[in-house]
Amino acid sequence: MVLESGEVSRDSTQKQVMNRGISVLELLLRTLAAVGTFGSALAMGTTKETRPFSSQFFFKAEYNDLPALTFFVIANSVVCGYLVFSTPLSIYQLIRSAAKISRIILVIFDTVMMALLTAGASAATSIVYLAHQGDGNANWTAICQQLNNFCGRISGSLIGSFVSIVLIMLIIITSTVALSQLHK
Template identity: 60%
Template sequence: MKAGALDLGEASKGLAPRGGVNKGVSILDFILRLIALIGTLGSAIAMGTTDETLPFFTQFIRFRAKYDDLPSFTFFVVANSIVSAYLALSLPLSIFHIVRSGARSSRIILIFFDTAMLALLTAGASAAAAIVYLAHKGNARANWISICQQFNSFCERISGSLIGSFGGILVFILIVILSAVAVSRR
């Protein structure tokens, strides 16, 4: 009888910490989703509102740089906006995982969609990074000059926007890893 009571006690001790760890992972998941939401939404807004106009010889002739002049930047804004909307919609499910840390099927669904959003965010940021590099450095072989010497404000904003998006990518990687750890603990 005493051996059975000991086994029951060990079993209950083994379950209690696991539930506490899963709850901690769920809380960390929620916080990381908020951080990623701020980063991706800020990136989309910063890129989407980037616009700079420079006068040329007279006040009637002007050069203008705007994010939607380049399809890569438009894709970047759309990708960050979609990921931001997804993160906002996934917050209630993340709260559900805090309350019910043992939920497994909904966490697997989140891993699937998190991975898809990570791929979309990476594609958008990578496409924009290539254009930002050309804006800063140019390409002598293709006879493209760097525009960042003239459009300083434009280049600062698009570079800052990329930093927020790549930060969101890193946070998404952590979210996927944390979710996988939480599922594997079952």
């Protein structure tokens, strides 16, 4: 079997350029997702509202009063830490665009981290929804009338997390496309 040398190398150079582009995009997405999760963890973790004791239920409202919000902070912190530590591997891919094993490892971890972040964000969202709306059937009262500031902060902190979920999803998809471009 005879292949024309010029054609092969042009084709492979084109792919290398494309893969390098994908790696740059991935690095950017990774950085943005890290910022998003960091912001979410920080916003939720530092929320605190103190009300006079006469208020019906709360003396001091903090994120660790509700296990789902604590899980949210932990999930965001873990994912943020992972994103920061995975950046060197991402830069390595930028330099050696044919690195295959490292890409597969990153996709596996990215998938797990996406699941963790989604779990944290959704668990927190259902509690935040309950805090706003309450539930008549279960006799759970809405607590946001008493805690306006607290509720505003915990609602806002969800945004960074959901944006990061979408970003990690894009990272997984771009990685998959990059992998499909590689020769062995």
